[in-house]
Amino acid sequence: MYKTKAYAAPSAIAPLAATTISRREPTDRDVQVEILFCGICHSDLHSVRNEWSEFMATTYPIVPGHEILGRVTKVGAAVTRFKPGDRAAVGCLIDSDRTCPQCKAGLENFCPNLTLTFNSPDKHLGGVTYGGYSDSIVVDERFVLRVPANLDPAGAAPLLCAGITTYSPLRRWGVTKGKKVGIVGLGGLGHMGVKIAHALGAHVVAFTTSPGKKEDALRLGADEVVVSRNTDEMQKHANSFDFILDAVSANHDINAYLNLLGIDGNLALVGAPAKPFAVSAFSLLMGRRCLSGSNIGGLPETQEMLDFCGAHNITADVEIIPIQKVNEAYERLLKADVKYRFSIDMASLKSE
Ligand SMILES: [Zn+2]
Ligand SMILES: [Zn+2]
Numbered sequence: 578m579y580k581t582k583a584y585a586a587p588s589a590i591a592p593l594a595a596t597t598i599s600r601r602e603p604t605d606r607d608v609q610v611e612i613l614f615c616g617i618c619h620s621d622l623h624s625v626r627n628e629w630s631e632f633m634a635t636t637y638p639i640v641p642g643h644e645i646l647g648r649v650t651k652v653g654a655a656v657t658r659f660k661p662g663d664r665a666a667v668g669c670l671i672d673s674d675r676t677c678p679q680c681k682a683g684l685e686n687f688c689p690n691l692t693l694t695f696n697s698p699d700k701h702l703g704g705v706t707y708g709g710y711s712d713s714i715v716v717d718e719r720f721v722l723r724v725p726a727n728l729d730p731a732g733a734a735p736l737l738c739a740g741i742t743t744y745s746p747l748r749r750w751g752v753t754k755g756k757k758v759g760i761v762g763l764g765g766l767g768h769m770g771v772k773i774a775h776a777l778g779a780h781v782v783a784f785t786t787s788p789g790k791k792e793d794a795l796r797l798g799a800d801e802v803v804v805s806r807n808t809d810e811m812q813k814h815a816n817s818f819d820f821i822l823d824a825v826s827a828n829h830d831i832n833a834y835l836n837l838l839g840i841d842g843n844l845a846l847v848g849a850p851a852k853p854f855a856v857s858a859f860s861l862l863m864g865r866r867c868l869s870g871s872n873i874g875g876l877p878e879t880q881e882m883l884d885f886c887g888a889h890n891i892t893a894d895v896e897i898i899p900i901q902k903v904n905e906a907y908e909r910l911l912k913a914d915v916k917y918r919f920s921i922d923m924a925s926l927k928s929e
Contacts, residue, residue, distance in 0.1 A: 578602065578702070582926050583711035584900050585638035589627040592904040593710070595929035598640060600715050601701045608721045609651040610665050615709035616644030616735035616893070617919040619765065619826065622907050624696055635696055642709025642921075643669040643694040646724065646734040656718045664724040666883065668737035669694055669873050671706065671716045683877040685720075710900060712926055722880050725887025732892025735765065735918040736883060738873065739893060743770040743822060744882040745874035746845040747777060750820050754778030759814075759821035761805070761834060763790050763797075766824035766847055768917040769893060771797045774822070776889040782814065784834075793916070797894075811837065816864065818842050828852045835860035835868065843867040893918045899925030 583598045603609045621641035623629050645667040649659045659665060672692035673685040680688050692700065695708030707714075724733055743766055752758050758779040760770040767783070774781045775798030783799035785791070786806055794802045803810045814837045821834055826848040835844055835856070842864060861868060874882065886892065894917045898906055906919045 581712045582929055583640045583707060584903060584926070585640045585707075585710075586625045587638045589625070589635065589637075593625065595900075595926070596638065598707050598711065599702060600707075600713060603651050603653045603715050605653040605655040606717050606719075607653045607715050608649055608656055608659050608665060608718050609713060609715045610645070610647040610667065610721065611650045611713050612645055612647040612709055612711055612923045614646045614731045614734040614897075615642040615921045615923060616738065616895070617642075617903070617906055617910065617921065618644055618735075618738045619910060620738075621708075622910060625907070633696065636705045639696055639705075640707035640710050641695050642711070643667070644734045644737040644739070644920075645694070645709035645714060646730050646737070647713075647923075650713065652718075658718055658723070659721060664726065664730070666722040666724050666733070666737050667694060667709070667714060667716050667720065668722065668741065668879055671720045672700065675719075679875075682875075684875040686873045686875050710903065710921065712923065720876060722876070722883055724883055727890060728883075728887055729892050731897050731920040731922065732895050733883075733886070734920050735769070735893035735895065736886055736891075737879070739765045739769045739918060740773070740886060740891075741874040741879045741882050742766055742847050742871070743824065744773050744885065745878055746822055746847060746869075746871035747774055747820075748878070748881075749871065750843050750845060750869075752777050752779050752820055756780070756819040757782065757817060759784060759818050759834070759837065760799070761821060761823040762825035762848065763787075763794055763917070764824065764913060765893070765915075765918045767822075768797055770822045770824055771799050772891050773885075775799070776885070776891055782818075805833070820845070822847060824848050826850055831855075831868070832857045832860045835866055838864060838866045840864045841866070843869055846870040847872075893920070895920035897922050900929075901925060
């Protein structure tokens, strides 16, 4: 074991503060990564405040962070894909059973025995896993990703959650040139959805509640922008979409979007509103429409996404902050006051 600096929350109501945690020394198959940047995902905040207690209660202290971008500092003897000095990334999961049908299919994100990057039982040290708000992390090579050299590291960090969360459903449901695709919500997830759908060649329509975001949506790659509160504007797009990615976590009327789908159109949810949706059967019956969901992605697809983003030079739009501003950033996240993701410059942790 070795000691490393981190930022942790000691309880659901306490702010995050500097601390020291233990990591394992790299075993034969492990890669040790010095963390350069870590994105702030809304699930960090949910976990810190124990807001998802009914399906994954938080163990304290918690070190969140699963959008990890860094540099390899040490590798075990059996590691073949990385050497010290390489760029590397770690996303939402760091282990799985590797034997179940999902793991064999490269869908480790749906493994019943997966180990999340933070707040999961730690198989090596006991206790729980600690995430990316830290100087370094040690992860089995299978769960470490390669990062194209051209990508800006601060902006590439959020690809590990926001990027794969939007890339996976866009790919899964065949978004390509000639398809009309809607992206609902222009936050951390939605802005990635617009960029990736555009790069896939689709005709992209961004839906937003704020008219002020129109210019920005066009800049991000949208072909059209619809202010969703304007029913006339919405009606113009009725029955016309092949696919809609709904990245909104606030409660909203899903039927308004289902009715925009064409025959066999599909609306995939990647946001998680607190209240259940009220789905009108007719919204699905008419046009044989489909309502679906998606959750991050497996390791092969996450690598594919990073390579795709490298080829198209796609990163998240980020506001870089020092770790000392993380509590303030959480408050701003609650007000959606960020364009479009916070990325923590982990060099700031060295002064703690
Ligand atoms: Zn996340
Ligand atoms: Zn498995």
